[in-house]
Every structure is written in C-alpha cells, then in structure tokens.
Amino acid sequence: MANRxxxxxxxxxxxxxxxxxxxxxKRVLAAYGIPISKELLVTSASQARAAAKKIGYPxxxxxxxxxxxxxxxxxxVVVNLSNQKELNLAWxxxxxxxxxxxxxxxxxxxxxxxxxxxxxxxxxxxxxxPAVMFGLGGIFTEILQDVVFRVAPLRKRDASDxxxxxxxxxILNEIRGLPAANREILTHTLMAVGQIALDHPDIxxxxxxPMIIRGAKAVAVxxxxxxxxx
Amino acid sequence: xxxxxxxxxxxxxxxIVGASGTVGKPGNVVIQNMLDNKxxxxxxxxxxxxxxxxxxxxxxxxxxxxxxxxxxxxxxxADLVPETIRALSKKGVxxxxxxxxxxxxxxxxxxxxxxxLLQVIKETGAxxxxxxxxxxxxxxxxxxxxxxxxxxxxxGSVSYIAQTGNFCGISIRHLISAENYGIxxxxxxxxxxxxxxxxxxEFYGQDDETKSIFMYLExxxxxxxxxxxxxxxxxxxxxxxxxxxxxxxxxAAALAHTxxxxxxxxxxxxxxxxxxxxxxxQYSQLFHVAKALDMMPIPRGNRVSFLSPSxxxxxxxxxxxxxxxxxxxxxxxxTCKRLQDFAPPFIRMRNPVDIFGSVxxxxxxxxxxxxxxxxxIDRNIDSVVAILMLTTETGIPDLKFIVDLxxxxxxxxxxxxxxxxxxxxxxxxxxxxxxxxxxYLEIERPFEVLSILAKCRQYMRRS
Numbered sequence: 001m002a003n004r005x006x007x008x009x010x011x012x013x014x015x016x017x018x019x020x021x022x023x024x025x026k027r028v029l030a031a032y033g034i035p036i037s038k039e040l041l042v043t044s045a046s047q048a049r050a051a052a053k054k055i056g057y058p059x060x061x062x063x064x065x066x067x068x069x070x071x072x073x074x075x076x077v078v079v080n081l082s083n084q085k086e087l088n089l090a091w092x093x094x095x096x097x098x099x100x101x102x103x104x105x106x107x108x109x110x111x112x113x114x115x116x117x118x119x120x121x122x123x124x125x126x127x128x129x130p131a132v133m134f135g136l137g138g139i140f141t142e143i144l145q146d147v148v149f150r151v152a153p154l155r156k157r158d159a160s161d162x163x164x165x166x167x168x169x170x171i172l173n174e175i176r177g178l179p180a181a182n183r184e185i186l187t188h189t190l191m192a193v194g195q196i197a198l199d200h201p202d203i204x205x206x207x208x209x210p211m212i213i214r215g216a217k218a219v220a221v222x223x224x225x226x227x228x229x230x
Numbered sequence: 231x232x233x234x235x236x237x238x239x240x241x242x243x244x245x246i247v248g249a250s251g252t253v254g255k256p257g258n259v260v261i262q263n264m265l266d267n268k269x270x271x272x273x274x275x276x277x278x279x280x281x282x283x284x285x286x287x288x289x290x291x292x293x294x295x296x297x298x299x300x301x302x303x304x305x306x307x308a309d310l311v312p313e314t315i316r317a318l319s320k321k322g323v324x325x326x327x328x329x330x331x332x333x334x335x336x337x338x339x340x341x342x343x344x345x346x347l348l349q350v351i352k353e354t355g356a357x358x359x360x361x362x363x364x365x366x367x368x369x370x371x372x373x374x375x376x377x378x379x380x381x382x383x384x385x386g387s388v389s390y391i392a393q394t395g396n397f398c399g400i401s402i403r404h405l406i407s408a409e410n411y412g413i414x415x416x417x418x419x420x421x422x423x424x425x426x427x428x429x430x431x432e433f434y435g436q437d438d439e440t441k442s443i444f445m446y447l448e449x450x451x452x453x454x455x456x457x458x459x460x461x462x463x464x465x466x467x468x469x470x471x472x473x474x475x476x477x478x479x480x481x482a483a484a485l486a487h488t489x490x491x492x493x494x495x496x497x498x499x500x501x502x503x504x505x506x507x508x509x510x511x512q513y514s515q516l517f518h519v520a521k522a523l524d525m526m527p528i529p530r531g532n533r534v535s536f537l538s539p540s541x542x543x544x545x546x547x548x549x550x551x552x553x554x555x556x557x558x559x560x561x562x563x564x565t566c567k568r569l570q571d572f573a574p575p576f577i578r579m580r581n582p583v584d585i586f587g588s589v590x591x592x593x594x595x596x597x598x599x600x601x602x603x604x605x606x607i608d609r610n611i612d613s614v615v616a617i618l619m620l621t622t623e624t625g626i627p628d629l630k631f632i633v634d635l636x637x638x639x640x641x642x643x644x645x646x647x648x649x650x651x652x653x654x655x656x657x658x659x660x661x662x663x664x665x666x667x668x669x670y671l672e673i674e675r676p677f678e679v680l681s682i683l684a685k686c687r688q689y690m691r692r693s
Contacts, residue, residue, distance in 0.1 A: 123497070127453035131497045149500035151457065157692060158504055165500075 002199040005031045009200055009227075017066040018227055023107055024066070025225040029208065032192040035185060036220045039109040045091045049084055051108035058082045058111040061090050065104025080111055112212045112221050116171055116178065119209035120189050120220075122152075122197045124228065130197030132190055134162040136171070137210035144168070152194030159187035172213075179216040186218055196225075204228040232300070234357045235433040237325035239368040239415060241300035242271045244375075245323065247292065247314055248305035249275035251283045256329055256377035257305040258283070260365070263380050268372045274299060298322040303365065303375040308332035308343055311361065312350045319354035327375040328360030333421050335362050344423055351424050363420030364395030367402070369413055370439045374398070376418075386412025386524045387441035390516075391430045393419045393448045393474070401516070409517050410663035411524040414439040419447075426451040428459050435463035442523040443467055444516050448474040450498070457505045464506030468528060468686050470519060472510040473498050508686040515682065518670065522679045525668045526636075526643035529613040532684035533557045534677065535605040536615040537583045537598065543617055543649070543673065544582040550674050554681035558582055565608045572600050581605070594627040599635070606639040612684075613643045615676045620654040629658055633665040643683075645669070645676035 040051035063076035117137035135147030148165035250257030365375035378399035569579035588597035
C-alpha cells in the first residue's frame with residue numbers, strides 16, 4: 001500500500017508539485033481503504049461525455065490540477081449536471097473560465113447527495129507529529145471551528161472518541177429521517193489518514209472536505225494532499 | 231552513587247554558591263528555607279567574602295569544597311554561571327539548580343548565554359534545573375532550593391511540575407495558608423535548558439511519595455517523549471495539565487514569558503487525552519483538584535449525591551452537575567426510606583437530599599449525620615457533597631461527625647461547601663480541612679472538582 005502510494009507521491013514531487021491534484025490525492029486515500037466518489041480523469045469533451053455515461057448522471061465537472069487547489073473559489077466546479085446537454089454547456093463555460101493557459105485535466109465525478117457534510121484532515125505539527133482532525137464539513141468547518149484532534153497513530157478508541165468529541169456530535173445520530181452514520185467507515189478513515197501521514201513524511205496536510213454522508217455511509221467528495229515546503 | 235534525581239530530590243549534602251548574609255537576598259532566603267524546613271543534610275556555603283552566615287561557615291571558593299557534594303544551588307548572576315558549573319563539575323557536583331535569569335527568556339544576548347550554558351552542560355555532563363527557576367521542593371527530605379520565602383511546607387501526596395516559579399513560591403504560600411493540604415515535591419522548570427517536564431514526570435511516576443501529579447506548562451519541550459512518558463505514568467497515578475497559552479492571546483504572553491512557542495491548543499488537548507492526562511482549564515484548579523486528591527480518594531465515577539437545606543440549591547446544583555457531565559442519580563430504595571424516616575412526611579426525600587425538614591426535627595448534626603451516612607452507603611453514588619448553611623442563630627454544630635464518616639467510608643470522597651456567615655464557614659473549613667475533609671467556599675466548586683476527577687478516572691482507564 002505504502003509502495004503504491006509512494007510512487008504517486010514521488011512522481012508528483014519529481015514534477016515539482018507542492019500538492020497532489022484532487023485525482024492523485026484520492027488515489028492515495030482510496031489505496032488506504034477510504035471510500036471516495038466515483039470519478040474519471042478526462043482531457044477532452046468527448047472523453048467527458050463517455051465518462052459521464054459510464055458513471056451515470058447526475059455528475060460533477062471539476063478542474064483537476066495540482067496548481068488548482070482553490071477550484072471552488074475560482075468557480076471551476078459545476079455540480080449536478082443531469083444530462084449530456086448540460087455537460088456540454090458546462091464544458092464550454094468552465095473552459096472559458098479556466099482560460100487558455102490552463103494546462104490541467106478535468107474530473108468527471110458522480111454527484112454524491114447527502115445533507116450531512118463532515119471533514120477529516122491531518123496537520124503535521126512540528127512537535128506532536130501528524131495530528132488527525134475531525135469536524136463539521138463544508139463552510140461550517142471555518143465558521144464553527146468545531147473540531148477535535150488526536151495524534152497518530154490512532155487506536156480505534158481514539159477515533160471513536162473523536163466522533164463523540166465535537167459539539168455537533170449528534171449529526172452522526174439517526175436524525176430527522178436520516179439513518180445513523182456508519183461509524184466504522186468514519187473511524188477507519190480517521191485511522192487511515194493518520195497512517196498515510198506516518199507512512200509518508202513528505203505530506204504536511206491532508207484535507208478531506210467535504211466528506212458527505214450518503215444515506216449512512218460517508219464518501220470523500222473532495223480530497224487534497226499537500227507537501228511540506230522543503 | 232545515587233541517581234541524578236535522588237541527588238536533586240533526596241540530597242545528603244548541598245552547596246549554595248552565592249550564599250549571602252543579607253536578609254531578603256536569594257542567597258540568604260534559600261538558607262533560611264532549608265533551615266525552616268529542617269533539612270538534615272550537610273549545608274555548604276560559598277561566597278568569596280568568607281566569614282559566617284548564622285552558625286554556618288562560609289567557604290571562599292568552590293575549589294575548597296569537599297568532593298562529591300550531592301547538589302549545588304547557584305544564585306549567582308547569569309554571566310558567572312558557566313565558570314561556576316565548570317568549577318563545580320571538577321568537584322564532582324553534577325546536580326545543579328540555576329536560579330539566575332537573563333537567559334533565553336529575555337533577549338538575544340540571553341539566548342547567546344543559554345547556548346553557552348548548553349555547551350558547558352554538554353562538556354561537563356552536569357544536569358541542570360533552570361536557569362530562571364525559583365528552585366524545587368522535596369518535603370519528604372525536608373529540602374528546598376527555593377529562594378522565595380516559604381516557611382515550613384506541609385507534607386502531602388501531591389507533586390507539581392511548573393513552568394513558573396509560583397509553585398516554589400507564592401502559590402505554595404497560598405496553599406499553605408488557604409487550602410490546608412500538603413505536597414510531596416514541586417519543581418520549577420525555568421527555561422528547561424537541560425531537564426524538562428518529561429524528566430521530572432518520569433521521576434514522579436516511580437516516586438512512592440507522589441500520588442498525584444499536577445503540571446503547569448507553557449510549552450512541551452519534546453511532545454513525542456512527553457506523550458510516551460505521560461501514558462506510562464497516568465496508568466497508575468492521576469496526571470493533570472494546565473497548558474498556559476491555549477488561546478492566541480495567551481500564546482503571545484507565553485512567548486514573552488518563557489521564550490516558548492505554544493503549540494495549537496486543540497492539538498495539545500487531543501494528544502494529552504490520548505496519553506491519559508486530564509486537562510485543567512483554570513489556575514485555581516491546580517489547588518482545588520489537588521486538595522481533593524490529597525485528602526480524599528478519586529471518585530469511582532460521575533454519580534453525585536448532595537445534601538442541602540435549601541430547595542434552590544437542590545435545583546441549581548443539579549443544573550450545575552448536568553452541565554458538568556455529572557449525574558445526580560436516583561438513590562436506592564432503602565436509602566430513600568432511611569431518609570424519609572428522619573424527615574417530615576410532606577417532604578419527599580430523594581437525591582439531591584433536601585435536609586431542611588430533618589434539620590428542623592432532629593437538629594443539624596443528627597439530621598446531616600444520618601443523611602450523609604445513608605448516601606455514603608448507597609451503591610448508586612460515587613461521591614457526596616454536603617452543603618452547610620451556618621449562621622449564629624442556627625448554631626454551629628460539632629462537625630466531627632463529618633470527619634468520622636469520612637474515615638468510616640474512606641473509599642468515597644466527601645466534600646463540603648457553604649452558604650451562610652463567612653466567619654462560621656471559615657472556622658468550619660479550618661476544622662474540617664485539618665482533619666482531611668476538603669472544603670470549598672464557592673458552592674459550585676466541589677462539583678467542578680468532581681467533574682474533573684470523573685474525567686480523570688475515565689482517561690486513566692484508557693491510557
């Protein structure tokens with residue numbers, strides 16, 4: 001596992017990247033058994049159409065490049081495309097926004113639906129080492145700062161403590177017709193993120209935000225792995 | 231040769247370099263402190279002026295000292311420190327307390343001095359507490375290196391590690407005069423140029439005199455080692471940490487104070503929990519929780535019963551308990567029956583125990599004694615708080631019954647708090663604490679302490 005992911009990371013570092021692209025980041029996450037959204041990397045409109053067909057509408061179209069770590073802020077994401085016509089239009093408008101200089105690829109991704117968003121991350125503390133983070137996802141991460149940390153390696157008990165450690169912990173319960181979130185997936189993801197950091201000292205930050213709880217099961221919808229400056 | 235920690239905490243002999251005959255100077259206070267605490271080892275004094283200080287002769291130079299004195303307390307200014315360590319090392323003195331300030335905590339020159347100090351430490355193999363420390367205290371050995379006037383420090387089971395001089399200074403005076411419990415050891419870490427919190431924590435961990443450990447830290451020198459050591463120590467002893475500089479503003483103050491950069495408070499919080507350490511959030515908890523543990527056992531869980539002659543308190547303190555994560559559970563049937571037998575029929579006796587009616591019928595001591603014993607026996611209860619409401623008109627009961635019950639049911643903690651006439655509260659507190667029953671003047675305080683201890687119990691099970 002570490003070998004496979006080490007190759008992705010080494011290649012990126014040798015290309016001078018300061019981060020993995022979303023696609024590369026998610027290969028690493030998936031290699032550690034973290035559930036990720038179905039997605040295909042494309043470079044042309046016809047590839048995008050084929051990918052969308054394979055994944056099944058509705059889909060999301062995103063810019064995917066290691067240099068494009070703020071794609072949402074730049075408007076380089078269009079969600080909930082429900083047919084080929086919408087995809088074609090989105091392809092043109094995103095291409096225009098990205099500009100001629102954009103050298104990156106595009107990601108065609110399944111549209112993961114769920115009303116609960118969480119975040120799981122890792123910050124490599126200079127003293128304590130990899131600190132795994134859990135909190136509310138999306139814009140609430142920043143607004144409420146409702147997050148907890150534990151230092152890797154995490155025991156299962158540490159991971160379960162984290163799920164109970166945020167103020168908004170009830171979000172994982174059965175609530176308003178939604179099923180209780182599958183805690184196994186979440187504890188596994190927390191422990192895996194810690195393990196990725198332990199296995200790969202080049203990684204400074206991991207940011208899975210949002211992880212959307214679809215039904216009971218959490219899926220990493222966006223993922224970013226950043227390297228230490230050296 | 232005794233281990234380095236033995237030489238620091240159980241020295242058979244000590245030399246004070248920079249001893250002074252001038253009352254109030256650090257080099258004089260430290261001698262007075264040793265005498266006040268009835269230190270029985272040999273005391274050597276060094277000052278180039280020679281002569282005598284009190285009954286003790288003053289030696290003019292380190293070179294004239296006998297070999298292998300266990301410990302040196304150096305109260306000289308910063309620029310004399312390196313040569314002093316070299317001279318002491320030649321005489322086989324390797325456990326050194328450095329009081330001097332003017333190192334990394336101040337400026338660039340100080341930083342340069344600290345680097346030089348590290349070089350000397352490396353070269354001589356000396357072990358150093360400080361610089362910039364008020365020293366340390368070791369009550370079982372009647373010893374202290376503190377240069378803050380302490381008086382006799384009472385013996386107890388609590389030990390402190392502090393990145394401040396307060397716990398070998400003013401805070402000790404506070405706990406002696408206001409909190410009535412004792413300590414085993416205390417160590418002011420100063421700038422941690424050499425020995426740090428891990429070394430002291432490791433020593434406290436295997437020290438039979440230390441039953442619980444309280445730390446005040448502004449920085450953690452080696453977080454990985456700290457977690458490893460803390461995890462091991464917290465399996466057997468309650469360990470608490472107040473981390474100064476947890477907020478951004480506090481972190482700026484920490485930088486000015488000890489030259490340390492504060493790690494993200496939330497990471498520290500998570501990490502220490504993993505290591506079985508209980509986090510404190512207020513300075514006063516360093517006393518309140520310590521007093522509870524010096525006098526009483528740690529509660530088995532979070533189930534509290536409390537006695538109050540006021541309905542408002544039964545309501546309000548139940549709210550306080552719930553918000554602190556404490557439970558106020560139903561009592562066993564037999565306890566309810568026992569309480570009801572003492573109470574007028576119009577009051578339904580339950581937890582929390584409204585003692586008003588029973589006091590009216592049987593008087594303060596009889597009513598409290600019976601109710602207190604009832605809840606102490608109750609298997610649904612882990613700890614008990616007695617709220618006393620004393621005035622001159624109600625009369626002051628003989629509170630010995632509380633002490634007797636505390637001794638009889640020694641596995642369950644009893645705390646006392648008050649609402650009433652201050653002088654009676656104070657007199658009761660003095661009496662009860664002298665007999666080992668912790669008292670808290672603010673009514674919410676014992677519940678806060680219990681909630682911290684319930685968490686501590688939980689974390690200890692996990693580490």
